[in-house]
Amino acid sequence: MSNQNEPFYLRYYSGHSGRFGHEFLEFDFRTLGDGRSAAVRYANNSNYRNDSLIRKEMCVSSAMIQEVKRIIKESEIMKEDDSKWPQKNKDGRQELEIRLGNEHISFETAKIGSLVDVTESADPEGLRVFYYLVQDLKALIFSLISLHFKFDAQSERLPSRPEKAWPDVPASGAKFASPAPA
Template sequence: MGTIPLFLAFPSPALQLEDTSRDISPTLPIVANTVVTMAAPNDQFYLRYYSGHSGRFGHEFLEFDFRVVGDGRSAVARYANNSNYRNDSLIRKEMCVSALIVDEIKRIIKTSEILKEDDSKWPQKNKDGRQELEIRLGNDHISFETAKIGSLVDVTESADPEGLRVFYYLVQDLKALVFSLIALHFKIKPI
């Protein structure tokens, strides 16, 4: 995956989906039955990833989602990260991304072939936490839930190492993309 030009991630201060000044829920709201179509009716797209656990610092998690809005020429990307370590607070970011970013995410998903996988043999969520991945791509809809994966050793020791490897690498790619978008969108200072 190459670098993403700055013009692909643009701010949308007028687009406020929720008031983030008052935190009622620690996670992003799940968008149920609100998939907006892009150019073609069978080209629906929604992606949500969650990784979290409850431990001695409370409920700590990382969550992001992409949801197509309006006429399909852009999408809203939302990110939430909660860590109570050293009394950190909830970090929420929201930005608008172009259809090119959405197309790149779709390409990453299709290339990974995650839509062909089944999570029935993957490790179940446990005290160490869980990961969730939900994708709606056209007529395909998947929702995976598994234990948190610490390293590739956890993947190779599972009952379905090939399927879990696909999940593991897809999640790494998606997280890298999201962190890059956030860095481009929120940390670049104008000259």
């Protein structure tokens, strides 16, 4: 397992400038202090139908950072080289930067529309690693945001249950039976 105190940083950016201005998706993970937690920042800007910039920030535990590190290490992205990947173009660009311990990588490539773009590239194996890692990271960040911002532990309360909802559970005010002595 990786050292909790090793330097860790991850940033992903995907964007383009077009008919609706500069539209992008960006997120990063940055460990804080002693490595026991991390700040996660997310930004999504779309001017389509006059949408505005969405910014979210949250703090995650070391367990989440260890999982992100595991995903990165298992993908073997740190072994890849983007020199043969499609260059950024009018359709936009993607950037991925990772610092993991003493290793640092920074990739830039064109936006990938589908796996066809991957298989037709000069380095389909390397670009496939990038493509699937980005898909995993985006799924993770969207799940974290959904969980973090839709549930507020301070204000959320369980709805009161109807008295007859669970007949085998004692109604309010009833005492549970004491366990039998051993």
